[in-house]
Structures are given as C-alpha cells and as structure tokens.
Amino acid sequence: MRESFDVLIVGVGGQGTILASNILGEACLVADLPVRGAETHGMAQRGGSVETHIRIGGVYGPLISPGTADVIISFDLLEALRYRHFLKSGGTIVTSDAIVIPTSAFTAGAEVPTQAEIMGRLEDASCTVVDAAGLAVEAGTILAQNVVMLGAASHALPLSEDALREAISRCVPQKTVETNIRAFELGRAFLEEMS
Amino acid sequence: MGGAVDQYIINPVFPYLLSGMNTRYMLGNEVIAHACLEAEIDFASGYPGTPSSEVIDYLRHQKDREFYVEWSVNEKVAFENALAAAWTGIRSLVTMKHVGLNVAADPLLTSAYTGVTGGFVILSADDPYAHSSQNEQDSRRYALFAKIPCLDPASVREAHSMMKAAFAISEEVGLPVLFRPTTRICHSKSDADPGVPGTGHRTGAFVRNPQQYVVIPKHTRVLHKKLNEKQPALAKMFVEGGFNTADVRGKTGIISGGIAASYAEELISEGVSFAKIGAYPIDAAWLKAFVDQHETILVIEELSPVIEEAVRMAATTTVVHGKMDGHLPMEGELSPAAVAQAMTSAGFAPTKTYPEVVPEEGIPARPPLLCAGCGHRAVFYAIKKVFKDGIFPSDIGCYTLGIQLGVVDTTICMGASVTVGSGIAHSGETRPVICTIGDSTFLHTGIQGLLNAVYNGANMTVVILDNRITAMTGHQPNPNTGVTATGVASPPISLEAICRSVGAPWVETVSAYDLTGLLYALKTAKDREGVKVIVARQPCVIAARREGIRRKPYVVDPEVCTGCGLCVKFGCPAIEFYNEKAVITSLCSGCSVCADICPAGAIHKGGAK
Numbered sequence: 001m002r003e004s005f006d007v008l009i010v011g012v013g014g015q016g017t018i019l020a021s022n023i024l025g026e027a028c029l030v031a032d033l034p035v036r037g038a039e040t041h042g043m044a045q046r047g048g049s050v051e052t053h054i055r056i057g058g059v060y061g062p063l064i065s066p067g068t069a070d071v072i073i074s075f076d077l078l079e080a081l082r083y084r085h086f087l088k089s090g091g092t093i094v095t096s097d098a099i100v101i102p103t104s105a106f107t108a109g110a111e112v113p114t115q116a117e118i119m120g121r122l123e124d125a126s127c128t129v130v131d132a133a134g135l136a137v138e139a140g141t142i143l144a145q146n147v148v149m150l151g152a153a154s155h156a157l158p159l160s161e162d163a164l165r166e167a168i169s170r171c172v173p174q175k176t177v178e179t180n181i182r183a184f185e186l187g188r189a190f191l192e193e194m195s
Numbered sequence: 196m197g198g199a200v201d202q203y204i205i206n207p208v209f210p211y212l213l214s215g216m217n218t219r220y221m222l223g224n225e226v227i228a229h230a231c232l233e234a235e236i237d238f239a240s241g242y243p244g245t246p247s248s249e250v251i252d253y254l255r256h257q258k259d260r261e262f263y264v265e266w267s268v269n270e271k272v273a274f275e276n277a278l279a280a281a282w283t284g285i286r287s288l289v290t291m292k293h294v295g296l297n298v299a300a301d302p303l304l305t306s307a308y309t310g311v312t313g314g315f316v317i318l319s320a321d322d323p324y325a326h327s328s329q330n331e332q333d334s335r336r337y338a339l340f341a342k343i344p345c346l347d348p349a350s351v352r353e354a355h356s357m358m359k360a361a362f363a364i365s366e367e368v369g370l371p372v373l374f375r376p377t378t379r380i381c382h383s384k385s386d387a388d389p390g391v392p393g394t395g396h397r398t399g400a401f402v403r404n405p406q407q408y409v410v411i412p413k414h415t416r417v418l419h420k421k422l423n424e425k426q427p428a429l430a431k432m433f434v435e436g437g438f439n440t441a442d443v444r445g446k447t448g449i450i451s452g453g454i455a456a457s458y459a460e461e462l463i464s465e466g467v468s469f470a471k472i473g474a475y476p477i478d479a480a481w482l483k484a485f486v487d488q489h490e491t492i493l494v495i496e497e498l499s500p501v502i503e504e505a506v507r508m509a510a511t512t513t514v515v516h517g518k519m520d521g522h523l524p525m526e527g528e529l530s531p532a533a534v535a536q537a538m539t540s541a542g543f544a545p546t547k548t549y550p551e552v553v554p555e556e557g558i559p560a561r562p563p564l565l566c567a568g569c570g571h572r573a574v575f576y577a578i579k580k581v582f583k584d585g586i587f588p589s590d591i592g593c594y595t596l597g598i599q600l601g602v603v604d605t606t607i608c609m610g611a612s613v614t615v616g617s618g619i620a621h622s623g624e625t626r627p628v629i630c631t632i633g634d635s636t637f638l639h640t641g642i643q644g645l646l647n648a649v650y651n652g653a654n655m656t657v658v659i660l661d662n663r664i665t666a667m668t669g670h671q672p673n674p675n676t677g678v679t680a681t682g683v684a685s686p687p688i689s690l691e692a693i694c695r696s697v698g699a700p701w702v703e704t705v706s707a708y709d710l711t712g713l714l715y716a717l718k719t720a721k722d723r724e725g726v727k728v729i730v731a732r733q734p735c736v737i738a739a740r741r742e743g744i745r746r747k748p749y750v751v752d753p754e755v756c757t758g759c760g761l762c763v764k765f766g767c768p769a770i771e772f773y774n775e776k777a778v779i780t781s782l783c784s785g786c787s788v789c790a791d792i793c794p795a796g797a798i799h800k801g802g803a804k
Contacts, residue, residue: 012561025220025384035220036351037384041245041327041669046593047768048563060461061350061454062383065532067550078558085552102561103768110559121555 004036004058005158006068010051010083011075012100013040016146019171020073021052023150027159027167028056038062047103049079056158073153075132075146076100081118084125093125094153094191096132096145128152128191135186144183147172151187161188221387223351223380224249227318230358232257235393237285237313239264240273242639243668244292245327246381247320251290252669255680261396266671266680269609269639270295274302274317278371281315282408283399286362290318293334294608298640300337303371307341308418309407310369313397314362321377323497323528329591329608331526333498338373338475342422344429345373345475346438349456351385353473357438359390368425368432377497379454379528430478438474441485447543448485451495452502458534459495462545472502483509493517493541497529516541565596567769568746568784570707570733571660575602576765576788577713578629578658581721585629588615590641592633593667594660600766602631610640617644617653627721628655634690635665635673642693649698649726656720656727657699659690660707662735670738694728701725707733710791736784746785748801751777755797762789762798 007024011017021037028035036058040050053064066085074080074095087093097115104110113121119129130152132145139148147168154164165181172180221229228250231239239262241251255264263280267273270291277289291299296319303317319337322328338345346361348354354376365372406414433439448468451459456471463469470485486492486509494503494517503517516522522541524533532549539545565572571594578585579602589595589603590612597603605615616630632641637659645657665671672678677687694702701723705712713731720727734744748769751762758775767789769782779789779798790798 013563021384022220025386029218029220029386034386035384037220038379039222039382039384041249041382046563046566046596047561049561061457061531062379062385063458063530065530065549066554067552068531078561081555082558082561085554089550101771102559103564103766104559104561106763106770106772107766111557112559113557 002057002059004055004060005070006058006064007054007056007071007073007157008051008064008069008083008086009054009073009075010049010079012079013047013050015075016143017050017052017075020146020150021054023147023164023167023171024054024056024157024159026171027163030163030166031159033057034059036060036062049082051083071153071156073149075149077115077118077129078102078112080127081113081121084122087125091126092156093122093127094149094156095127095129096149097129098133130187130190132187135190136183139183139186140179141176144180147180147183148187151184151189152191154184154188155191218386218388220384221351221389222249223354223376223383223385225253226351226355226385226387226389227358227376227381228253229389229392230355231288232392233390234314234359234362235286235395236288236362237262237396237399238277238280238287239290240267240276240288241290241318242267242270242273242295243665243671244295244320245668246322246378247290247292247295247318248668248671249381250318251680252671260681261394264680266673268674270298271302274299278302278306278311278315280399281311281313281365281371282309283313283401285313285397285399287313288316288318291320292328293319293321293332294329295319296334296337297332298609303337304341305410305415306371307343307422308410308415310418310422311365311371312369312402313399314365315371316358316361316365316374317371318374318376320381321375321498323377326378329606331498333501334373334375335475335501336499338375339501341373342426343370343373344368344433345375347375347453347473347475348380349453349471349473351380351383351387354380355387355389357473360436364432368429370422370425377454426476430476430481433474433476434478434481439470439472439477439481441470441481442468443485443488444468446489447491447493448489449493449495449538449543450485450502450506453497455495455497455529455534458529458531461531462535462538462547464544464546467543475501477502477505479505479509482506486510486513486515489513491516491542493522493538493543495523495529495534495537500525562599563596564599564766564768565593566736566784567767567782568736568786569593570662570731570736570786571597572600572766573710573786573788574631574658574660574707574713574731575600576792577710577717578602578631581714581717582627582629585627586619586624588612588619588628588630590630590632590636592636592660594631594633597631609636610644612636613641613644613648613657616655616657617648617651620653620655621651629658630655631658631660633666634659634661634663634675637690638674638688642697645694645699645726645728646697653726654724656717656729659728659730661690661730661732662738663732664735664738666735666738670735690730694730699726699728702728702730704730704732707731708786708788710788736786740784748781748783748785749779749787749790749798750801751779752797752799755795757795757797759794761794762792765789765792
C-alpha cells in the first residue's frame with residue numbers, strides 16, 4: 001500500500017472549494033506527484049455544505065474516510081466543526097473565522113453555536129483560525145479568501161511554496177494572478193507570525 | 196526523483212512520481228469526454244443528468260469540432276438519434292444518468308438485436324448513495340438484460356483507456372457498448388494523460404438492410420439468435436483483453452469491480468488473491484477457475500450484487516462472502532472505511548483500520564437552497580397562499596427544493612408531476628391538485644402527461660416553472676432557451692402554444708417576480724374547471740447574472756420594519772434577522788418579491804425610497 005497525504009477542504013457552496021482543490025491538484029502535477037480528488041457537484045452546490053477531498057500522492061480511490069484526514073481546510077467556522085470528525089488524531093485544522101449563518105436559523109429558529117463556542121469545541125485539535133476575509137480584502141478582493149486559506153494551510157502541506165505559487169498562477173484567471181499570489185502570501189505570512 | 200523537481204517537494208515521502216509529459220489534473224467526466232475525442236467520435240447526444248452532464252458539456256465546448264453534438268429533449272430521443280448515427284457507420288455516443296436509461300430502455304433492448312456498424316457507446320452514469328438522484332439502480336443490470344457488453348472503470352485513468360477502447364469493441368462485436376461510470380468516477384479528479392484528439396472522422400452512409408433494421412417478428416427472431424451466439428466470444432474477449440484480471444496469491448481472495456476495486460486495492464493484505472472485473476459479461480469458466488483455487492472469496496462491489504451472483508453460481512466448495520450474506524450493505528456507496536469493515540467482518544485483515552469517530556452534534560443542517568432571487572420561490576409562496584388545502588405533485592429540478600417550503604408532495608421521475616396530478620384528480624380526492632414542473636422537464640416528458648390530462652378531462656392546475664434553461668445540472672440549453680448545445684441560435688419554442696395545441700383551454704403567462712399577478716392567476720385557476728396552465732416565467736437568476744442582467748439589491752428600512760418576520764418566512768437566503776429587525780445581505784439579486792410581501796412597506800430598492 002502506498003501512503004497519501006489527505007486534505008479535506010470544506011465550506012459553503014459558492015466559496016471556491018473547487019478552485020482551491022484544483023490549485024492543490026495542479027501543485028501535485030508541478031511536483032510530479034500523483035493525486036486523486038473528489039468533489040460535490042449538482043444540486044448540493046446551491047448554498048449547501050460542500051466538501052472536496054484531495055489525496056496528495058494518492059494512487060487509489062479519491063475518498064477520505066472519517067478519522068484519517070491529515071489536514072482540514074475550512075472556509076467557514078461552522079463547517080470546520082461539522083467535518084472535524086474527518087481529522088486524524090494529530091491532524092491539523094486551518095479554518096476561516098467567519099460563519100455563514102444557515103438560513104434555517106432565521107426561518108426555523110435553528111440554534112447556531114457562537115464563534116467562541118465553536119473555538120472551544122475545536123480546542124482539543126491543532127486548529128488555526130484565520131481572518132480570511134480581512135486578508136483577502138487586504139490582498140485586493142474579498143473573492144480571494146479561498147487562496148488566503150491555502151496560504152495559511154500551506155505550512156501543513158507536503159508541497160513547497162514554489163509549487164503552490166506556480167499552481168495558483170496556472171489555475172486562476174490571468175488578470176487575477178497578482179492578487180491571488182498576494183492573497184496566498186498574506187495567508188502564509190499570517191501563520192508565520194502566529195508561530 | 197529528478198533534480199529538477201526536488202525544489203517542489205518539501206517532504207519526499209512519496210514512493211514514486213508521475214512521468215507523463217502532458218499530465219493534467221482533470222475531472223473524470225472531462226477525461227471520459229477527452230477519450231471520445233481521441234477515439235475520433237463523430238456524433239454525440241445526451242440529456243443532462245448528474246453525474247453525467249459534463250461529458251456533453253466538454254464536447255460541445257470544443258472549439259475545433261469536427262463532430263456533431265446535441266442536447267436532446269430526453270434520453271429516448273438522444274438514444275435513438277445516436278443509434279441511427281451508428282447505423283450509418285460513424286462513431287456515436289449517447290450520455291445520460293442511470294434513471295435516464297429507463298426512459299431509453301425501449302430502444303436499448305432492441306438495439307442489441309439490430310446491432311450497429313459504427314461504434315456506439317451508451318454512457319449511463321450510476322449514482323450510489325443517490326447524491327443527486329431518485330434511486331440507486333445499477334446500470335450493469337441493463338447491460339446483462341440487453342445482452343450487450345458493459346465497461347465498468349475502477350478509476351479515472353481506467354475510464355480514459357476504457358472509453359477509448361469502447362468504440363473499437365462496439366465495432367468489433369457489432370453491438371452497442373454500455374459504459375458505466377459512477378459518481379466517484381465522474382466527479383472525481385485525477386492526474387491523467389490525455390492524448391491527442393484524432394482527426395480521422397467519418398461521414399455517415401445508410402446501407403439499406405431491412406433484415407437488420409426492420410424488427411418485424413420474422414427478422415427479430417433471427418436477430419435474437421444471432422445476439423445469443425455472440426455472447427461467449429464477448430466474455431472471452433474481456434479476459435484476453437485484460438479487462439477482467441485475476442492474480443492468485445493465496446487461499447483466500449477478493450473479487451471487486453468499479454470504484455470499489457480502488458478501495459480494495461488500497462487495503463488488501465499480502466497473500467490475498469485479487470480479481471478485478473472491469474467488463475461484463477464475465478467469462479463463467481474463467482471465473483470458476485479462479486474461485487475454485489480459493490477456500491474463501493469476498494466480493495466487494497457497489498449497488499447490486501452482480502459480480503457476487505456470478506461468483507456464487509461458479510462456486511462449488513468455496514465459501515463466498517459479500518452483500519448477500521450481510522458483510523457489505525445492499526444500499527448506499529462504499530468508502531475505504533466501509534471496505535475495511537467488510538474485510539474485517541469477513542475475516543480478511545485490511546492493511547489499514549479506521550477509527551470509529553462520531554460527528555459533532557448540535558450543528559444546524561445546511562442543505563442546498565433555492566438561490567436568492569430564484570423565481571421558483573415566489574411561485575411556491577403564491578401557490579401556498581392560494582391553495583391552502585392543495586395537493587402538490589412536483590417534478591425533478593432545482594424546484595424539488597420546494598419541499599422545504601411545503602409545496603412538494605410527490606416526486607418520482609421526470610415528467611410525473613402532471614400524470615401524478617391527473618391520477619390523483621381522477622381518484623375521487625376532492626382537494627385541489629396543483630402540480631409544478633420546470634420547462635426542461637415539461638419538454639422532456641411532461642407534454643404527454645398534459646395531453647392525457649386534457650383528453651381525459653382532469654380537474655387540475657399545471658404550473659410550468661419556466662426559467663428558460665436546464666438549471667440544476669449546470670445550465671444546459673434546451674429548446675426553450677433559443678440556442679443549441681453548440682451556441683447556434685434556434686427558434687425558442689412557445690410553451691403556451693404547446694399547451695394550447697394539446698387542448699388546454701386556459702393558459703396564462705405571469706412573471707415569476709410578479710407576486711400580485713401570480714396570486715391573481717392562481718385564484719382564477721382555482722375557480723375554473725378542467726386543466727388550467729400557468730406559465731410562470733423568469734430566467735434562472737444564475738444564468739441571468741452570467742448574461743449581465745443586474746438588478747439593484749433591496750434594503751430594509753429599520754425605522755419602518757416591525758419585526759413581523761413575514762419576509763424571513765419567505766425563506767430567501769439573502770434575508771437575515773437580528774434584534775427584531777430584518778436585514779437584506781449582499782446575496783440579494785433584486786427580485787423585489789420580499790418588498791411585495793412586507794406588510795409594513797419597509798423594503799425598497801437600494802438607494803431610493
């Protein structure tokens with residue numbers, strides 16, 4: 001059996017999980033590594049909870065089973081909590097600090113845990129919380145939050161900064177390469193400052 | 196590990212590297228479509244359906260296209276078009292999701308009798324766990340039923356090579372070939388080595404041969420015999436061609452196929468034999484020879500126990516485990532953890548075990564929703580207002596999400612909203628019946644239901660949710676859109692004219708954003724007898740945005756808002772509620788419906804009062 005490094009990217013439909021996973025996949029090609037991934041398509045995209053699996057170095061199936069992800073990258077704090085059981089013991093969570101409140105909270109009065117409650121419940125995992133929106137705006141566009149998150153998570157990935165930069169420039173629209181590279185750098189620097 | 200790539204790898208734990216010169220990270224469906232280009236496809240048709248849609252989408256967006264491609268109005272129509280193309284000697288593909296094959300089952304079963312001259316591949320994508328489907332049927336059963344070959348890839352890379360081979364196989368045996376990927380192939384991504392698209396395209400020429408193409412009883416009896424005579428050679432071909440492989444390593448063995456084989460390969464222990472089924476029919480003698488060499492066999496496959504039934508038939512003294520004795524589930528999809536559990540349960544130690552983990556509790560669900568500004572939501576709102584005691588048959592599309600709004604009582608298959616509605620209307624049930632159906636679904640199989648309802652005098656209201664496109668599967672054009680699959684302008688059909696021509700005596704058209712108009716039309720329909728049709732029209736909000744249509748977002752005046760919550764109950768994801776006041780977020784696309792709902796007049800277009 002060959003080992004892979006398993007990354008789960010989670011968020012809310014429309015937040016750019018697929019672009020983020022494409023960047024990781026492309027970075028694997030830059031590094032000449034095999035890679036497998038699985039995505040949510042179809043109706044689940046309509047503002048629903050979405051998950052993307054990427055197995056860096058993977059040669060078998062694309063799915064990551066619960067309890068085995070090396071890293072979880074989450075674009076929404078609530079989604080980090082929803083998927084945390086996928087994390088292996090000793091794994092790392094890198095998550096945005098923002099919460100998109102589910103519509104059911106307003107229409108049906110569903111209870112949504114607060115930011116502080118969620119952080120408390122994630123305390124026993126190695127978890128880093130990132131101001132993705134703030135850094136994306138600093139980089140030039142709120143739309144670059146997904147790339148900020150990749151930058152922040154990059155320290156935990158077995159892919160070099162060069163490979164990830166090259167992958168970003170291949171995957172994002174040509175006009176936005178500079179902004180996205182800046183977003184990546186800001187995300188990456190954010191974690192360097194933390195540690 | 197080459198020096199040039201070392202700089203890209205921080206932690207060189209991986210045992211081997213890619214070697215392809217043109218390796219790309221691609222979606223399974225893109226790889227499958229690209230394989231068709233490499234196989235020099237001449238004709239492609241299909242009807243959208245998750246997880247199959249991206250195959251035709253990839254083909255229709257090719258710039259230098261030397262083949263014909265269409266979105267057809269339904270799967271039977273798509274199938275017959277592609278079949279006929281293959282009868283003229285050219286290479287032809289038809290795509291659909293598994294339940295679409297039910298719609299195309301009529302030509303499918305007899306196309307095996309007529310056979311083909313050009314390569315004909317039927318792609319039917321299965322959806323274990325029903326991620327986006329109404330059932331978990333197994334297309335391999337159809338291939339066995341029709342007595343045609345079936346290819347079942349275990350990975351994206353295998354899907355690539357199998358699809359390339361499928362056309363040649365079809366030509367060699369003169370039969371349609373069923374290509375069966377599952378969701379985890381179609382919507383997986385993988386490193387892949389797409390080849391150069393071929394340029395050797397053919398031109399169709401129909402050769403008259405009534406003995407083959409006119410299936411009157413006299414001809415079809417002969418054709419059936421010929422079809423049966425082809426079967427043994429097919430089974431042998433798949434062993435000799437390396438589609439079905441067996442590796443004997445010990446006294447116990449695992450047999451697997453499809454994506455499950457990838458999971459099994461990751462977890463199989465040394466000394467356990469492994470056989471992989473990539474194509475059907477399975478050669479019974481070959482299978483028996485493998486099974487007989489083992490004391491115990493575990494069969495691992497998704498959906499129906501197709502391989503397992505063949506193994507049980509072949510086994511004499513060998514103990515066989517699988518779904519049929521409870522080691523694997525009969526429903527849902529498999530995963531590495533599920534396969535490891537099955538191995539453990541059947542006495543096969545997996546190389547990896549998975550921790551038992553429990554998801555966190557108390558997290559509000561985040562299901563998919565109708566978009567902010569979706570016209571369907573306003574129509575459902577109006578229906579519920581007017582028909583408080585109504586019965587609401589619905590159909591397949593984004594609007595099935597109307598279940599969250601309490602306005603979807605039935606959904607079974609494409610087009611069945613109208614027929615379920617007329618069935619209930621004729622049953623003696625006295626409450627009013629109001630069915631909802633999208634434009635693409637109406638054109639797919641809704642028209643016949645309406646014709647029947649009018650002909651037989653049903654008392655019901657049919658609301659066509661006309662958003663001008665096939666939205667849920669990724670915004671494919673349909674005859675209502677005014678453009679073909681390849682972007683050529685076509686005359687948009689008139690839904691109203693279709694409804695009137697099948698005899699509907701009352702057909703009204705309303706904007707789906709015009710709440711007052713919707714309520715009026717629905718009330719009028721309620722007071723009339725017979726079949727009433729309302730066309731509620733508004734382009735899909737996503738498609739409209741892509742076309743450059745921008746509306747000013749709406750805002751809530753907090754001074755005027757009474758906090759009654761009626762706008763929140765509307766269920767639009769752009770409306771939130773804090774401190775007893777409603778707030779409209781940046782998701783707003785300016786449909787204005789909430790402004791009509793607000794009894795206090797607190798909602799108005801941004802920037803003006």
